[in-house]
Amino acid sequence: MLRREQNDLLTQTGPGTPGGALFRSYWLPALLAEELPENECPPVRVKLLSERLLAFRDTRGRYGLIDEFCAHRGVSLWFGRNEENGLRCPYHGWKYDVTGQCVEVPSEPAESGYCKRIKLKSYPLVERGGILWTYMGAPERQPPLPEFEFALVRPEQRFVAKRLQESNWLQALEGGIDSSHVSWLHRGELNSDPLFKGAKGNQYNLNDARPVFEVVESPGGLYIGARRNAEGGRYYWRITPWVMPSFTMIPPRGGPIDDHNCWTWSFDYHSLRALTEAEVQAMRDGKGIYVKFEPGTYRPLANKDNDYLMDRAAQKAGRSFSGVAGIAMQDASLQESMGPIVDRTKENLVSTDNGIIMARHRLLRAAKALVEKDETPPGVDPVHQRVRAAAIVLPADAVYKDAAREELKVRPGLSHARV
Amino acid sequence: MLRREQNDLLTQTGPGTPGGALFRSYWLPALLAEELPENECPPVRVKLLSERLLAFRDTRGRYGLIDEFCAHRGVSLWFGRNEENGLRCPYHGWKYDVTGQCVEVPSEPAESGYCKRIKLKSYPLVERGGILWTYMGAPERQPPLPEFEFALVRPEQRFVAKRLQESNWLQALEGGIDSSHVSWLHRGELNSDPLFKGAKGNQYNLNDARPVFEVVESPGGLYIGARRNAEGGRYYWRITPWVMPSFTMIPPRGGPIDDHNCWTWSFDYHSLRALTEAEVQAMRDGKGIYVKFEPGTYRPLANKDNDYLMDRAAQKAGRSFSGVAGIAMQDASLQESMGPIVDRTKENLVSTDNGIIMARHRLLRAAKALVEKDETPPGVDPVHQRVRAAAIVLPADAVYKDAAREELKVRPGLSHARV
C-alpha cells in the first residue's frame, strides 16, 4: 500500500514532476519505425509524457521529433507539408528542420535573420531495433543509445509491436513483473496459444499456484525470481529482469503517453536464429502477447467500449479462464478495469507482490535521488540493459542469482535458458 | 424555490452526504431479479448512491452485492468467474463469497489465515416482488424488509420494470407526485393508450385543467390529493401516496445511481387477480408507463441523443400533445431537459406544486433529524408502506383524508378504489 503522495509521484510523468524527471533520464520508445516508412512521408502525432509532439522523416531520411504546434500562431504542424528537408506549416509557410530549427519565414526578408531566432522544442529520434527512440531530458545528460539485446539482433530475429493501453503506465508495468498471475489469468492459453504451448515450464506454472518470490536488486533494476516446484525436489525458476524505468524481459512494458494512457511495447526475438514464418504469422495474427487492432489504429479491437468482447460461455466452460481472448488483452482488460489510475492507498499486497513492492521503492528512491541529488538513475547505463530473462530448473538449495548468473546475462552466440 | 444548500442536500446522495445518509436508511431497489436469472450466472455491475458495486448469485442461489473492485490490487470483479459458492478474481484467483468475505488467496498458505482478514464492502441483497432490494446503511439499524403491496402479491398479479433516467433522482420523484401535468403532457395518451383509455377518471382529468391540491402528511410521507370537478357538484379526487424516500403509488419513482442519473422503477399490479395476457403484452410493448429499450440495455430507445424521436407533425396535429411518444418518455424527456440537476433557486412554484413543496420539506426535515438527532426517518417502518393510491368521487364537503381513509390502506381481499 502506498501513501497518496507516493502514488502520485509514481504515476505522474508530465513536465515538472519528479516522475517525469525520472522518465526524462532514459531513451524511450516513441513510435514504430514502420510508422515513418519513407523519406518525406506524412508526419505522425506522438504524445509522450503528456507532451504533444510530431515525428517526421525528412528528404534525406533524418528523423525529427518536434513540438506539434507552429511557433507563429499555434497551428498544428500535423497539417504540414513534408518538403525539401523540412516540414512546412500550411498556414503561412513557416518551415522547420528535424531539429525544430525554423529555416524559413516567407513573410520576412531572408536577410533579417528572423527565422534563426525561432526554434521549436525538439528531441532526438533514433532508429534501433525497429523502434524510433527518443530522449526527452537535458541534452548535456543524454546517455548512450539503448543496448537491449532485442534491439541489437538482426531484424529477421525480431518482432516488435505496440498497443494502446487506456491506463496509467504503472498498471502495465506492475502486470509485467507479476509472474504470479500467469497460473490464473493465462491458464487456458498456456496450453493452446501457438507461441506458448509445448513448453515444459507451462506445466510447472499450472501445477504450482503458490509460487515463492525472491526478488534481488540488479544494477539497472531488479531480478524477480518466481520459484515453483519441479520434479525430484528441484525448483523451477522463472526470472524476469526489470530494467528501469519500464523495461521487463517479460512483456508488456508501458511507456507513458499521458497519466491516463500508455503505449505497451512488445517484442519477441531469438538470440541466435531468425524467427520462423509461422512464428511471425502467429504474432501478426494477435497470438502470444500480441493483439488485433481497430483498422488503421494501434487500439485493440477488443477494448473497454465493447467489454473486451467478453465470452461468458467460454469462461464458464473453462475454455478461457478470463473470458477475454488472448494473453495481452487478458492483462490489459484487468489493468484498465482498475480505472485510469488505481488508488494504491487501498490495496492489500501479499508475498507474491514482492517484485511490485520492490520496483516501486526502487522507482521512488531513484526519483528522489535524481531530483534532490542529481544522481543518474539505474538503467540509464547501457551495461544495465544487457540482461536476459530465464526459465530454468535448479537444485533446491541453489541461490538463483548465483546459480543462474550466466543465464541472466546477454551471451553472444548462446541461446536463452528456457525450459 | 430552494436555497442553493437545500438543493444540494436533496440532490446529493453519495457517501458522507446528509441526503446519502437518508437514502441509506431504507431498503432500495438495486436491480431486477431477472438480471441474475440463475445460480452462478454472470455478475452484474450496479451503481447506486454513487457507489460502484457488483451483484452476483452463487451456486446455492444466494445473492450478494459487494464492492466492484478486488481488495488485492483493484481489478474489477466484473471480469470474475462465478464459481463454487464464490466469485473468483481472474487476476490471481482471490475468491469472495456473497458477504464480501474473502475465502481464498491462492498464493498464501491456507493455514496463514490471511484471507480471513480480507473482506470487501458488501450489502444484503434480497428478492421481493421481482426486485432485488439492498440496504446500504449501518447493519445495526437495518429495518424489516419492505412491505409495499405490489411486492407481496403473487407474481402473476404484478409487472415490474426499470428504466435509466439521465437526471437527478429528485426530478423523477417530483414528476411522480405532480398530478397536475397529467391534463397537459399526457392528454393524448389518456384516451389512446391501451392501459389507460376507458377509465372514467380520464375525462375528469381532461375537463378540469385547474386541479386544487390538498396535501396532508402520512406516517411514511404524504398523501397528495388532486381535486377536480365531477358531476352534480361532487369532486373527483386522485390521491397519490408518497412513501419516503422515493416511492409513489403513481409511477415513476427514482432511485439514485449517482447525482446525474437514476433508475426509475415502474410497477403495475392488481390486488386481487392476475394481470391478463393483453395487459402484460402491452406493458412489454412499452405502453402505459413502460418504454422500449436499446437492445441489451435499460436505456430507452428514445433518449436525449436522438431528441426522444420528437414527432413535430404529431405534436402540431394534436395527435400527441408533447410530440414524444408514450407517457414514460414524455415525463423523462422533460425531466432530463432540465439538465442533470435542475437549479431550484430559479423556479416559480404555484399552488399545484404543493405536493412537491411539502415533499421537499419532509425530506429536508428528515435528513436533518437523522443527521443531527439520529431519528429514524419516515417510511422505514413497513407499516408506513401499506398504502394505496385511490381515484374516487366524493361529495363536495368531504375531507378526503377522512372520507377515503379505508381506500388509502392496503385491504387484503378488497380491490383498489379507482374511477
Add this chain to the structure above:
Amino acid sequence: MLRREQNDLLTQTGPGTPGGALFRSYWLPALLAEELPENECPPVRVKLLSERLLAFRDTRGRYGLIDEFCAHRGVSLWFGRNEENGLRCPYHGWKYDVTGQCVEVPSEPAESGYCKRIKLKSYPLVERGGILWTYMGAPERQPPLPEFEFALVRPEQRFVAKRLQESNWLQALEGGIDSSHVSWLHRGELNSDPLFKGAKGNQYNLNDARPVFEVVESPGGLYIGARRNAEGGRYYWRITPWVMPSFTMIPPRGGPIDDHNCWTWSFDYHSLRALTEAEVQAMRDGKGIYVKFEPGTYRPLANKDNDYLMDRAAQKAGRSFSGVAGIAMQDASLQESMGPIVDRTKENLVSTDNGIIMARHRLLRAAKALVEKDETPPGVDPVHQRVRAAAIVLPADAVYKDAAREELKVRPGLSHARV
C-alpha cells in the same frame, strides 16, 4: 504575444465578462432566417455568448428569442408547442409570447394575474439580409439595426450561410483579417475554385509571398491593407475592412456560441446585380468560402473527428497545398488545430500579423472603455458599417487610405473595386 489576462479578456464572452459586455453592445447574427421557415414552425435552440436560448416564430410571424427553460420548474421549452401566438410548455401548459412574457398559467385563476409577474429573459430578434439578428445588451442602449451592405441589397443579390467552428471566436476572426495566408494555404484553390479562379488579383497573391501590411484605424474598426507587387512598379492592394466586434469584409467572421465554439457566417453579394444561377449553385455545393454539411446540421462534413478528410496524396502532389479540400475548411482545420482557445502567450508574431495585433488592441481598448467609462464601442453606429472591401492597383507612392477612400465606402449604384 498577449499576457494571460489579455487572452482571457478577448476570448471569454459569457455573462459578466468584459468581453461579453463588448459583444452585448452589438446586433449579432443569431440564426438563419431559413431556420424558422414559417409561422408556428418548431422552435430552434440557439446558444450564444454562452447563454442557452430558444428562437421561435409565432402565429403572426413575430420572432422571439427567449430563455430556453420554463420559469416554472426549468423544463426545456424546445419541447414546447408553438400555438396561437405563443409557445406553450408541454409540462403544465404555461405559455409565453415572443417577448418572454408569460401569458397563461392554466393552474392559476386568470383573475389572479399570476402570469403577468412571470417573464423570461428575452432579446429582440429581427430579420435583415436573410439573417435573424439579436441584441443581448441593456435595452436602453439598443443601437439601430445593422446596415452592412450585404444585408440591405435585394435577396437575389446575396448568398448567406453559417457553419459551426469548434474553436474560440477569436481564432476565426484572426484568420479572417489575415490576408497573408492566402498565398500559402489557398494557393491551389485560387486557380481552381469556380468562385475564385480567373481574377487577375490571384496572380499578384501567388507571385508575391511577402506582402507588406499597412493597417489604419477606421471609425468602426480597421482597414487592413496588404500590399503586393504589381506591374510597372505599381502595387496591388487587398484591403479588408474589419468592423467591430467580428465583421470582416473578407470571410469568415465568428460569432461566439460559447468560449470553445463559434458560428462563422459567410456571405457573398453583388452590389448591383443578382447572383447568377451558377454562382449560387457553386455556393450551395460548398465551393468558395462555403462547405458541405453533415446531413441535417450546420457541422461540416469534414471535421476534426475525421481529420478533415485529409488527402495526403493531393498535398504531396501539390494539387492542394494543405491536403484539406476547400478554402473554408482549410482555414477551419488550422484554426481548430490550435485547440479550443489558443495560448497567445506563446506565439511569435511577425510584420504580416499587424492587422491581428491592432485588432486585438482595439478590442482590448474598447472593452476597457466600455466597462470602465461606459463608452459605446466602435462599430455600433451603423455608419461604421457602410464599408466595402477593395482589391485595386495603385501607384507606388499612393497612400491607400486616401487613394482608395471612395472604393472603401458603400456607394449606391457603383460596383466594388476588384481586380
